[in-house]
Amino acid sequence: MINRRNTLQKRSNLLKQVRAFFYARSVIEVDTPILSQAATPDVHLPSLNTQVQVPGNSEKQTYYLHTSPEYPMKRLLCEGSGDIFYLGKVFRDADLSPRHQIEFTMLEWYRIGFSMQDLIDEVIELVQVVMEQTMLIEKLSYQQAFAKYAQINDVFSASVEDYQACLTQNNIPQIIGVDKDDKDLWEQLVLTEVIEPHLGKDGLSVLYHFPAKDAALAQISVENPQVAERFELYVKGVELANGYHELADSDLYRQRFEASLKQREQLGLTQVPLDENLLTTLSNKTLPDCSGVALGIDRLFALQQNFENIQQGICFGIEEA
Amino acid sequence: MATYSTTDFKGGLKFLMDGQPCSIVENTQVRPGKGQAFNRVKYRNLVTGKMVENTFKAGEKVEAADVVETDLQYLYNDGEFWHFMDESSFEQYQAPESAVADVKKWLIEQDICTVTLFNGQPIAAVPPKQITLEVTDTDPGLKGDTAGTGGKPATLSTGAVVQVPLFVQIGEKVIVNTEKGEYVSRAK
Numbered sequence: 001m002i003n004r005r006n007t008l009q010k011r012s013n014l015l016k017q018v019r020a021f022f023y024a025r026s027v028i029e030v031d032t033p034i035l036s037q038a039a040t041p042d043v044h045l046p047s048l049n050t051q052v053q054v055p056g057n058s059e060k061q062t063y064y065l066h067t068s069p070e071y072p073m074k075r076l077l078c079e080g081s082g083d084i085f086y087l088g089k090v091f092r093d094a095d096l097s098p099r100h101q102i103e104f105t106m107l108e109w110y111r112i113g114f115s116m117q118d119l120i121d122e123v124i125e126l127v128q129v130v131m132e133q134t135m136l137i138e139k140l141s142y143q144q145a146f147a148k149y150a151q152i153n154d155v156f157s158a159s160v161e162d163y164q165a166c167l168t169q170n171n172i173p174q175i176i177g178v179d180k181d182d183k184d185l186w187e188q189l190v191l192t193e194v195i196e197p198h199l200g201k202d203g204l205s206v207l208y209h210f211p212a213k214d215a216a217l218a219q220i221s222v223e224n225p226q227v228a229e230r231f232e233l234y235v236k237g238v239e240l241a242n243g244y245h246e247l248a249d250s251d252l253y254r255q256r257f258e259a260s261l262k263q264r265e266q267l268g269l270t271q272v273p274l275d276e277n278l279l280t281t282l283s284n285k286t287l288p289d290c291s292g293v294a295l296g297i298d299r300l301f302a303l304q305q306n307f308e309n310i311q312q313g314i315c316f317g318i319e320e321a
Numbered sequence: 322m323a324t325y326s327t328t329d330f331k332g333g334l335k336f337l338m339d340g341q342p343c344s345i346v347e348n349t350q351v352r353p354g355k356g357q358a359f360n361r362v363k364y365r366n367l368v369t370g371k372m373v374e375n376t377f378k379a380g381e382k383v384e385a386a387d388v389v390e391t392d393l394q395y396l397y398n399d400g401e402f403w404h405f406m407d408e409s410s411f412e413q414y415q416a417p418e419s420a421v422a423d424v425k426k427w428l429i430e431q432d433i434c435t436v437t438l439f440n441g442q443p444i445a446a447v448p449p450k451q452i453t454l455e456v457t458d459t460d461p462g463l464k465g466d467t468a469g470t471g472g473k474p475a476t477l478s479t480g481a482v483v484q485v486p487l488f489v490q491i492g493e494k495v496i497v498n499t500e501k502g503e504y505v506s507r508a509k
Contacts, residue, residue: 097350177378188356
């Protein structure tokens with residue numbers, strides 16, 4: 001029982017540390033809704049949903065549990081909230097592994113006037129505060145990471161054969177179920193199987209300037225239209241945070257959402273209602289120039305405590321909840 | 322034919338890979354922040370016993386393998402097949418050499434073995450962990466040596482050869498660990 005209390009105490013300390021970090025920077029905490037009538041259309045983010053009896057409706061309404069607080073936070077930013085953070089639960093269906101839980105704790109924050117690089121530096125600062133050490137820092141563009149760790153010098157002109165040869169050279173077990181001409185997926189496999197294990201091996205690695213096709217809701221770089229102002233942060237090969245210099249144009253939001261819905265249709269996935277409240281707010285008001293990032297708190301705690309499985313650091317995992 | 326999707330994957334699941342029955346040892350989901358999910362799977366080929374690793378795209382399907390493990394009594398070897406019997410149904414099974422190659426030297430008539438059946442055919446057998454066999458041949462050795470500091474090879478009644486202490490003599494019975502292929506002690 002002493003061990004249990006000890007772990008709970010350390011986790012509580014971590015949450016306190018994170019909040020103190022933001023209070024000291026005048027970033028305020030917002031507890032945005034978990035339930036929403038809309039869901040993210042991103043094909044790789046399956047939302048949970050539930051039926052809600054809203055008075056005035058004869059039938060129960062479908063509400064989705066958020067996969068991240070991004071949409072309501074962006075509405076708040078449009079409405080003049082200033083710098084904000086969310087620290088709480090989010091839900092992603094079907095994710096369970098030593099690094100995943102279906103219900104998990106996320107920290108997400110937005111900083112007005114911050115460039116991608118400004119925010120990268122702030123994430124690094126926070127991680128070092130929590131890890132209580134000065135860490136070796138490596139910053140690599142997506143293209144540099146492919147050259148350095150996969151010997152693919154120009155990822156933007158590489159072919160499926162280049163990726164397959166790279167997987168073979170690195171003794172990656174045979175991949176099953178990927179189409180020969182699915183270039184994007186072979187590229188993803190080189191990233192996850194070959195490159196990621198090197199990232200943050202001796203400290204902290206930041207990967208930035210992801211290809212424009214993986215922009216999600218990040219701005220496309222002004223200097224290089226091939227890349228997006230998106231970054232990810234890794235410690236010991238574990239992806240800890242994912243951030244963007246945020247897209248502001250409401251028409252681009254709708255375009256990217258609709259492209260995702262189309263992809264859902266092609267893949268035979270369920271359609272989801274788009275967040276019209278967000279789209280309306282973005283077109284009526286202006287999203288201030290800002291950068292935002294989401295960070296997995298359970299992973300950060302697991303790294304701080306050297307846990308093999310994030311479940312060791314949470315009260316109860318999904319299978320015992 | 323029943324199929325399993327990657328979402329069904331878990332340790333112990335039996336499936337077919339290139340027509341061969343396999344059993345999952347370890348399954349890890351890999352889901353990058355915003356990308357296609359995969360399953361990293363370690364599994365054992367139940368025919369060859371080899372460990373294999375593959376990465377499956379999430380949503381891929383594999384065929385279920387009709388594999389069961391059952392306790393059968395070893396009867397005899399007719400020179401070509403090793404015969405086993407289900408003690409309750411008296412149903413008999415004949416195992417080819419490939420199924421018992423690693424363990425045939427530990428098979429004693431009437432011992433109960435754990436036999437893996439694939440589509441009703443034996444593909445592997447595990448003998449009891451400890452068995453007692455008679456020493457049929459070994460060097461005489463020194464009678465006075467009881468400390469067991471030295472060792473010598475001894476041939477047992479099934480043809481198996483194990484290292485035994487110097488004091489063990491022809492005609493004595495010894496207990497052997499079949500997993501390690503090692504001498505345990507003299508049998509009373």
